[in-house]
Amino acid sequence: MLNIVLFGPPGAGKGTQAKFLIKNFGLIHISTGDLLRNEISQKTEPGIKAKVLMDKGDLVPDEVVEGMIKNQLTAHSDAKGFIFDGFPRTVAQAKVLDELLKGINSAITAMVALEVKKQELIIRLLNRGKSSGRADDQNESTIENRIAVYNKKTAPLKDYYDAQKKYYGIYGMGTIEEISGRINDTLKKLV
Numbered sequence: 631m632l633n634i635v636l637f638g639p640p641g642a643g644k645g646t647q648a649k650f651l652i653k654n655f656g657l658i659h660i661s662t663g664d665l666l667r668n669e670i671s672q673k674t675e676p677g678i679k680a681k682v683l684m685d686k687g688d689l690v691p692d693e694v695v696e697g698m699i700k701n702q703l704t705a706h707s708d709a710k711g712f713i714f715d716g717f718p719r720t721v722a723q724a725k726v727l728d729e730l731l732k733g734i735n736s737a738i739t740a741m742v743a744l745e746v747k748k749q750e751l752i753i754r755l756l757n758r759g760k761s762s763g764r765a766d767d768q769n770e771s772t773i774e775n776r777i778a779v780y781n782k783k784t785a786p787l788k789d790y791y792d793a794q795k796k797y798y799g800i801y802g803m804g805t806i807e808e809i810s811g812r813i814n815d816t817l818k819k820l821v
Contacts, residue, residue, distance in 0.1 A: 631709070631710065631711045631736045631739075632655055632657060632710065632711035632739050632817070632820070633711050633712050633714070633731060633736060633737065633738050633739050634651065634657070634711070634712070634713050634738075634739060634740055634742055634817070635714045635718065635724075635727075635738055635741040635742070635787075635791065636648055636651070636713050636714065636715045636742055636744075637741050637742060637743040637744065637784075637787065637788075638743055638744035638745070638746065638802060639746065639748075639751055639776075639777050639780045639781075639784075640751065640755060640773065640776045640777060641746070641750075641751035641752070641754040641755040641758070641773075642744035642745075642746045642751065642802050643744055643746070643754075643802055643806070643809060644661075644715045644716070644744060645661060645663075645715065646806055647744065647806075647809060647810060647813060648661065648713050648715050650806075650810040650813070650814070651713050651817075652713070654814055655710070655711065655817065655821075656710045657709070657710060657711045657712055657713050658702070658706045658709045658710075658711070658712050658713070659712075659713045659715060660699060660702045660703075660712055660713065660714055660715065660717070661715040661716055662690075662695050662698065662699070662715070662716035662717045663716045665695075665698045665702070666680045666684065666695075666698075669698075670684075676694045679691075679694070680694065684766055685765050685766060685772075686772070687766055687772045687773070687775035687776040687779060688775075688779065689719060689779060689783065692720070692722065692723055692726070695717055695723070696723070696726050696730075699714075699717055699727065699730060700730055703730055703731070703733075703734060707734065711736075711739070714727065714738075718787060719780075719783060719784045719787070720783055720784065720786075720787070721786060721787060721790050724787055724790050724791070738791070738794075738796060739796070739820055740791075740796050740797075740798055740816075740817065740820055741787070741788070741791035741797050741798065742798050742800055742813055742816065742817070743788060743797065743798065743799045743800060744800055744802035744809070745799050745800065745801055745802050746802040746803060747803070748777060750803065751773075751777060752773055752774070752777075755767045755773045755776075756770065756773070798816050800812050800813055800816065
C-alpha cells in the first residue's frame with residue numbers, strides 16, 4: 631500500500647498535485663479541507679464550528695479531523711493507498727495517523743513536501759479566492775495568519791518524517807506538470 635502525506639503550506643498546490651497522484655498511482659485522496667467544506671455545506675454541527683475557525687485561518691480541533699479520517703480509511707479498506715492532504719498537521723496527529731494505519735496493517739510510505747516561497751503562496755491564494763469564493767483565500771492578512779500557523783504548528787512534521795527517512799522535499803515552483811514530474815520521479819523510486 632502506497633500512503634503519502636502530501637504536505638506544504640496553504641497554496642502550495644497539494645490539491646492540484648493530488649489529482650495527478652490519483653491518476654498515476656490509483657490512490658484515494660483524503661483532503662481534510664474537502665471533508666470539512668462538505669460538513670460546512672451540509673451545516674452539520676462540526677461543520678458550523680469548523681467554519682468559524684477556518685474563516686479566521688485557525689486549525690480545526692484534532693478529534694473532529696481524526697474521526698473523519700478514520701471513517702475514510704474504513705470506507706476505502708480495499709484501496710491501493712491513500713494521499714493525506716491537510717492531515718496530519720501536527721506531530722500528535724501524525725502519531726494518531728500511524729495508529730489508524732496500523733489498524734489496517736499499513737503505514738506512511740512518504741511525506742512529499744511542496745516547497746514554495748511565501749510571496750508566491752499569497753499570490754496563488756488571492757487568485758484562487760477570486761475564482762473559488764473561499765473567504766479564507768480573499769484576505770491577505772488571513773492568508774498570512776494561515777501561513778504563520780502552518781510555520782509554527784505544522785512545519786515541525788518535517789522533522790518527524792525525516793527521522794523516519796520518509797521526508798521528501800519537492801521544489802514546488804514551476805509549471806504544474808514540472809512539479810508533478812518531480813513528485814512522480816520521487817515516488818517511483820519507492821514503489
